[in-house]
Amino acid sequence: xxxxxxxxxxxxxVLRVSGLDVDxxxxxxxVHAVQGVSLEVSRGETVGxxxxxxxxxxxxxxxxxxxxxxxxxxxGSIQVGDRELVGLRERQLRAIRGTEVGIVFxxxxxxxxxxxxxxxxxxxxxxxxxxxxxxxxxEAAADMLDRVGLPRPREQxxxxxxxLSGGMRQRVVIAAALICEPVVLVADEPTTALDVTTQAxxxxxxxxxxxxxxxxxxxVTHDMGVVAGHADRVFVMYAGREAESGETRAIFDExxxxxxxxxxxxxxxxxxxxxxxxxxxxxxxxxxxAPAAGCPFAPRCEAxxxxxxxxxxxxxxxxxxxxxxxxxxxxEQPKLVAEAQxxxx
Amino acid sequence: xxxxxxxxxxxxxxxxxxxIQQPPGRLWLSAFARNRLAVIGLVxxxxxxxxxxxxxxxxxxDQIHTRLAMETLSPGKGRPLGTDDVGYDELGRLMVxxxxxxxxxxxxxVVAVVLGVLWGAVAGYVGGIVDGFMMRIVDALLxxxxxxxxxxxxxxxxxxxPMLIIVVGVTAWLVPARLIRAEALSLRSREYVLAAKTMxxxxxxxxxxxxxxxxxxxxxxxxxxxxxxxxxxxAALSFLxxxxxxxxxxxxxxxxxxxxxxxxxxxxxxxPPGVAIVLTVLAFNVVGDGLRDAFGLDSRHG
Amino acid sequence: MSSGxxxxxxxxxxPAADAADRPxxxxxxxxxxxxxxxxxxxxxxxxxxxxxxxxxxxxGASVGxxxxxxxxxxxxxxxxxxxEKPTGxxxxxxxxxxxxxxxxxxxxxxxxxxxxxxxxxxxxxxxxTLDRIIEEPLRARGGISRTDRRDRVRRLADEVxxxxxQLGRYPRELSGGQRQRVGLARALATNPALIVADEPVSALxxxxxxxxxxxxxxxxxxxxxxxxxxxxxxTVIHYFxxxxxxxxxxxxxxxxxxxxxxxxxxxxxTQALIDAAPDPVPGRATAVTIRGxxxxxxxxxxxxxxxxxxxxxxxxxxxxxxxxxxxGPAHQAACHFPxxxxxxx
Numbered sequence: 001x002x003x004x005x006x007x008x009x010x011x012x013x014v015l016r017v018s019g020l021d022v023d024x025x026x027x028x029x030x031v032h033a034v035q036g037v038s039l040e041v042s043r044g045e046t047v048g049x050x051x052x053x054x055x056x057x058x059x060x061x062x063x064x065x066x067x068x069x070x071x072x073x074x075x076g077s078i079q080v081g082d083r084e085l086v087g088l089r090e091r092q093l094r095a096i097r098g099t100e101v102g103i104v105f106x107x108x109x110x111x112x113x114x115x116x117x118x119x120x121x122x123x124x125x126x127x128x129x130x131x132x133x134x135x136x137x138x139e140a141a142a143d144m145l146d147r148v149g150l151p152r153p154r155e156q157x158x159x160x161x162x163x164l165s166g167g168m169r170q171r172v173v174i175a176a177a178l179i180c181e182p183v184v185l186v187a188d189e190p191t192t193a194l195d196v197t198t199q200a201x202x203x204x205x206x207x208x209x210x211x212x213x214x215x216x217x218x219x220v221t222h223d224m225g226v227v228a229g230h231a232d233r234v235f236v237m238y239a240g241r242e243a244e245s246g247e248t249r250a251i252f253d254e255x256x257x258x259x260x261x262x263x264x265x266x267x268x269x270x271x272x273x274x275x276x277x278x279x280x281x282x283x284x285x286x287x288x289x290a291p292a293a294g295c296p297f298a299p300r301c302e303a304x305x306x307x308x309x310x311x312x313x314x315x316x317x318x319x320x321x322x323x324x325x326x327x328x329x330x331x332e333q334p335k336l337v338a339e340a341q342x343x344x345x
Numbered sequence: 346x347x348x349x350x351x352x353x354x355x356x357x358x359x360x361x362x363x364x365i366q367q368p369p370g371r372l373w374l375s376a377f378a379r380n381r382l383a384v385i386g387l388v389x390x391x392x393x394x395x396x397x398x399x400x401x402x403x404x405x406x407d408q409i410h411t412r413l414a415m416e417t418l419s420p421g422k423g424r425p426l427g428t429d430d431v432g433y434d435e436l437g438r439l440m441v442x443x444x445x446x447x448x449x450x451x452x453x454x455v456v457a458v459v460l461g462v463l464w465g466a467v468a469g470y471v472g473g474i475v476d477g478f479m480m481r482i483v484d485a486l487l488x489x490x491x492x493x494x495x496x497x498x499x500x501x502x503x504x505x506x507p508m509l510i511i512v513v514g515v516t517a518w519l520v521p522a523r524l525i526r527a528e529a530l531s532l533r534s535r536e537y538v539l540a541a542k543t544m545x546x547x548x549x550x551x552x553x554x555x556x557x558x559x560x561x562x563x564x565x566x567x568x569x570x571x572x573x574x575x576x577x578x579x580a581a582l583s584f585l586x587x588x589x590x591x592x593x594x595x596x597x598x599x600x601x602x603x604x605x606x607x608x609x610x611x612x613x614x615x616x617p618p619g620v621a622i623v624l625t626v627l628a629f630n631v632v633g634d635g636l637r638d639a640f641g642l643d644s645r646h647g
Numbered sequence: 648m649s650s651g652x653x654x655x656x657x658x659x660x661x662p663a664a665d666a667a668d669r670p671x672x673x674x675x676x677x678x679x680x681x682x683x684x685x686x687x688x689x690x691x692x693x694x695x696x697x698x699x700x701x702x703x704x705x706x707g708a709s710v711g712x713x714x715x716x717x718x719x720x721x722x723x724x725x726x727x728x729x730x731e732k733p734t735g736x737x738x739x740x741x742x743x744x745x746x747x748x749x750x751x752x753x754x755x756x757x758x759x760x761x762x763x764x765x766x767x768x769x770x771x772x773x774x775x776t777l778d779r780i781i782e783e784p785l786r787a788r789g790g791i792s793r794t795d796r797r798d799r800v801r802r803l804a805d806e807v808x809x810x811x812x813q814l815g816r817y818p819r820e821l822s823g824g825q826r827q828r829v830g831l832a833r834a835l836a837t838n839p840a841l842i843v844a845d846e847p848v849s850a851l852x853x854x855x856x857x858x859x860x861x862x863x864x865x866x867x868x869x870x871x872x873x874x875x876x877x878x879x880x881x882t883v884i885h886y887f888x889x890x891x892x893x894x895x896x897x898x899x900x901x902x903x904x905x906x907x908x909x910x911x912x913x914x915x916x917t918q919a920l921i922d923a924a925p926d927p928v929p930g931r932a933t934a935v936t937i938r939g940x941x942x943x944x945x946x947x948x949x950x951x952x953x954x955x956x957x958x959x960x961x962x963x964x965x966x967x968x969x970x971x972x973x974x975g976p977a978h979q980a981a982c983h984f985p986x987x988x989x990x991x992x
Binding site for chain 1: 715716751795822852853854855856857858861864879880881882883885886887903906909919920922923924925926927928929930931932933934935937940941
Binding site for chain 2: 717725728729730754757758760761762764765766769770771772773774775783784786787789819836837900
């Protein structure tokens with residue numbers, strides 16, 4: 001868990017997203033995967049992007065990594081350092097990927113080339129982007145593998161991915177992502193495919209690297225527990241838009257957006273009384289090919305009023321805590337997670 | 346352990362909620378229809394079918410009696426493509442030849458696919474020794490050069506349309522057998538197959554209901570290529586003089602006969618059947634490719 | 648109900664005259680080998696996926712099996728449901744050995760135990776409509792007219808929350824949660840006494856998980872079915888089951904009531920799982936209390952299999968394999984140096 005005072009010491013944000021829209025062209029329709037998203041991440045800070053399927057968080061991650069497919073169109077602004085990513089050509093994006101922005105995906109099995117040795121893959125970005133020679137790249141790779149906690153790093157250089165376990169492979173992927181010391185790290189569900197004990201090790205690694213290397217980390221995940229334990233700030237997404245964002249403690253202890261409240265209320269915890277009636281969210285996420293007017297969560301919201309369906313809520317803010325809800329959870333009676341679950345019993 | 350996480354979709358599907366209306370069951374059809382080349386191929390096939398089977402109803406020519414006085418006349422009035430070396434009208438001949446060619450091709454493809462699919466599905470699903478035994482047979486048969494086998498069979502059995510269908514089919518079933526066995530191997534550990542087993546569904550039912558129906562894509566694609574191959578095989582056989590006896594004919598035989606006259610300048614004896622063969626084979630290949638793409642798309646969403 | 652209690656002489660129990668109060672299914676010293684795959688195609692060392700376990704599931708109970716990848720829990724689930732035959736030991740259904748049953752009797756008994764799968768996208772045949780999918784077990788059983796089958800399908804669908812209008816649809820038109828409902832309806836079709844649920848909610852969104860768990864609980868009350876729930880997620884197991892077994896590398900290391908187990912475990916692996924599990928409470932980071940990687944199942948460590956990663960391992964652990972001892976009523980663990988005092992037998 002990173003120190004929140006770090007933010008004060010780290011200077012301005014190195015990742016600035018402003019009004020980002022991503023549309024994906026399908027044969028017969030257009031999916032508005034991301035709508036009007038703005039967020040900022042500073043050095044050494046970890047922002048957890050959470051949401052359920054179809055909320056657009058993966059698309060957001062891909063956009064930040066410069067990995068949107070050809071059928072996607074991005075509008076708005078993504079600034080890494082002082083470079084604008086939106087509108088760049090593939091060739092230019094290639095120069096940024098791996099050097100300014102490091103990427104870690106979910107599945108370490110498919111993130112690594114099974115026919116190339118570990119050392120070569122970790123050092124690849126150095127050789128391609130920085131023109132580093134083979135020997136020097138391997139040296140740097142061994143160094144990085146040591147930093148990510150891989151035992152006997154020099155031995156591993158000549159190994160192939162299938163010789164390693166899932167957890168070790170993910171460490172290799174992280175090493176490859178960080179070898180050029182990028183300012184931003186985008187991690188899309190980096191631990192979902194791993195065992196829970198391995199997950200804990202990798203998350204601990206993320207914390208340590210964030211402290212040591214000071215990169216801005218965007219952690220995209222559906223797991224509220226991961227975010228609670230390892231993110232400084234949380235960005236909750238719903239139907240392609242920002243629902244709520246703020247410091248982790250604020251989001252969990254005093255959620256304002258009704259979706260956040262409902263989401264937290266349906267999360268299972270050890271403290272959840274056995275066989276109690278669990279909180280759920282009725283209905284399904286909206287169709288992103290035809291965004292309706294008004295708040296996208298309104299059809300499923302228990303507190304929805306008439307005005308929710310007509311106008312898109314403007315963001316309200318209280319310090320660093322921001323939410324887009326016309327009838328937020330009452331701030332005078334802050335609901336703790338456990339109390340929210342009480343409602344559903 | 347890897348979880349099939351609902352959020353790890355390709356970017357194209359990342360923002361796609363699962364309740365987008367999909368046309369029930371016909372996703373591949375719309376994907377196919379979008380492929381212009383494949384649709385053109387389909388149109389060509391339909392046109393050729395109509396040409397061969399419906400054409401003679403409109404364009405009457407005598408394809409039984411030879412008229413040697415009329416031999417090798419160049420295209421002219423009343424004879425759009427001239428006449429061949431025994432006086433048959435060439436255009437009419439093309440139609441009749443097309444009937445045989447297409448009949449044998451479709452028939453052989455059906456034989457090959459049915460035989461191959463059943464063989465491969467059983468081998469792949471049952472696995473173990475049975476699979477090993479069945480596939481060794483396939484391997485052994487594949488080792489025999491198909492053309493030699495065909496020549497042998499064609500000399501032993503009097504060529505007729507049914508006979509050609511069987512002969513060609515019997516040499517062609519090995520490829521679909523291998524393909525479907527591979528599908529069966531991968532499908533038999535799918536959860537829905539396991540579920541069927543726990544319900545007590547019997548083997549043959551599982552093979553038809555779950556294995557073969559989910560290999561339809563591969564089967565259809567292979568079938569179209571089988572048709573294209575069969576046309577070429579029949580053409581080759583006829584070329585070698587082992588086709589069907591006159592007055593029946595097929596494009597391959599027409600081509601081979603016509604080649605005798607290349608230096609005489611009787612182009613209408615070689616180009617029409619040649620073009621017909623190439624066009625048909627191309628069309629089926631293109632349709633096969635289109636189907637493969639369409640089903641590739643389907644299996645990603647399914 | 649207990650598992651792994653060698654004092655409970657299940658093997659010596661006489662065949663039951665009255666099968667009704669016998670455990671529905673018992674596994675006695677069951678093992679499952681797989682021929683290891685050597686890279687050169689030779690048969691490698693046999694992998695003991697499940698190594699001599701005893702398990703008894705009484706009718707109507709909710710038993711959980713928890714563990715990480717490679718622990719053998721999925722294999723165990725398959726042995727219970729009849730998809731795999733054990734290579735050692737015996738499986739008894741209502742007191743009668745399955746190996747002694749005739750073909751028809753075995754098929755009939757097997758129908759009493761059905762399965763729910765993890766992946767909602769692979770659990771349903773994509774080329775079958777929902778009504779056919781739910782109908783399939785009824786057709787397989789035979790002896791039910793078409794109209795009766797149709798009625799039953801409609802009733803089952805209604806019970807799980809699938810409307811009659813949706814019955815003509817294909818699985819791809821449904822969300823993950825809806826597919827799991829269909830899977831549940833299908834499992835219920837033949838009135839099973841036990842449903843083996845292999846990670847039933849792991850692939851679902853958080854808010855959908857609670858819907859499915861609520862549904863499973865209400866169906867249990869309605870139909871008096873038992874569940875054998877296999878999961879890596881402690882919170883789900885804690886919430887749903889009455890009795891849980893912790894597996895590691897093919898063996899049971901601890902078992903007992905979830906509250907007691909997760910509040911004061913005896914085995915170090917259980918403790919490690921608890922420490923590593925992400926908890927949606929801000930500030931409570933996951934802790935890594937075990938080191939290293941999972942050993943190869945083909946060459947498990949001598950003595951206690953967990954000793955290579957255990958913080959409390961000593962010499963004795965390598966020499967002698969620990970046996971299950973009692974730590975409370977129904978609470979057992981196999982450890983030489985457990986976290987708490989054993990209760991004298």
